[in-house]
Amino acid sequence: MNGRLILSLLLLTASVVSFSQEKSPRKSKKHDAAITEKGLIKVSVMYPFAEGKTFNMEYYETKHMPMVAGFLGSNLVKYTIEKGLGSGIPNQPLPYMAIGTFYVKSLTEYQAAIAPNRDAIRADFANYTSIAPVILVSEVVR
Structure with missing residues (x-):
């Protein structure tokens, strides 16, 4: 693979990981609120x-x-x-x-x-x- 393709894949992977980490706490907080109530x-x-x-x-x-x-x-x-x-x-x-x-x-x-x-x-x-x-x-x- 060439360097640009590897760099693009790394950036895409980092973006997906960052996005999923950002979204997960919101869901869990809402879920936790339902549990605590x-x-x-x-x-x-x-x-x-x-x-x-x-x-x-x-x-x-x-x-x-x-x-x-x-x-x-x-x-x-x-x-x-x-x-x-x-x-x-x-x-x-x-x-x-x-x-x-x-x-x-x-x-x-x-x-x-x-x-x-x-x-x-x-x-x-x-x-x-x-x-x-x-x-x-x-x-x-x-």
Whole structure:
């Protein structure tokens, strides 16, 4: 083989190896996230959209959710906040204005932490929304 062909093959091999190494961690991180969340308890607090109802996202993000997260202590793995943008069906109304989700290790510990703080949590609703939330408790399967 001539020198140029060998050099080209070496560069091609190096590019393929580099590309595959670059892609592999992204897949494994996503896969690892699914593994670490499996079995967790997910508490979704959903705020349905309705004409004339209000929701203060800044307050929810900076005050309410951190307050509730503080009650959950080490049982809390993570929490997320979602702002509704639209429906999955074009030209249909927004189903939820916002969704707050807590991922916890134990439902029993979650309930024990929330029970004595329920009144404080409910009283805080008036500071950010006029919507009664819908709450779904589920187990992460995957």
